[in-house]
Ligand SMILES: Nc1ncnc2c1ncn2[C@@H]1O[C@H](COP(=O)(O)OP(=O)(O)OP(=O)(O)O)[C@@H](O)[C@H]1O
């Protein structure tokens with residue numbers, strides 16, 4: 001599903017990723033562990049081009065996303081990312097935050113998007129927070 005070849009990323013003279021090779025298969029669960037500042041987030045951000053790699057190649061479902069001609073937004077529609085900092089919209093409720101991408105990007109019908117969002121909230125025990133704003137939640141919530 002994801003193939004990474006000789007991935008490199010530098011910030012100026014600071015070399016962070018020095019040739020990462022990795023393959024991830026569909027359904028596989030992969031954990032990236034390392035000291036703070038070692039480049040875990042940088043690596044994840046490279047996978048959907050939130051960071052532009054300095055070198056190497058990333059392939060997603062057979063398409064080379066590091067190819068200049070590739071439309072990354074098409075690939076991003078299929079990639080989820082939970083940020084280290086939350087990046088929730090502060091003026092939208094929990095439910096509205098969850099529904100935003102399905103509505104705007106996936107063009108789901110509002111009723112369908114709400115149903116799925118409520119199921120997801122139920123799964124993580126946060127159904128009662130559906131109308132709360134991010135500032136009213138704890139860090140974990
Ligand atoms: N935009 C940037 N400009 C310059 N240096 C950066 C930038 N982003 C990250 N770095 C540096 O790259 C290195 C890797 O950062 P990264 O955020 O990938 O670490 P991490 O492994 O996710 O750490 P943590 O466990 O603390 O989340 C750090 O030394 C950091 O200071």
Ligand SMILES: [Mg+2]
Nearest residue numbers: 040041042084
């Ligand atoms: Mg990090």
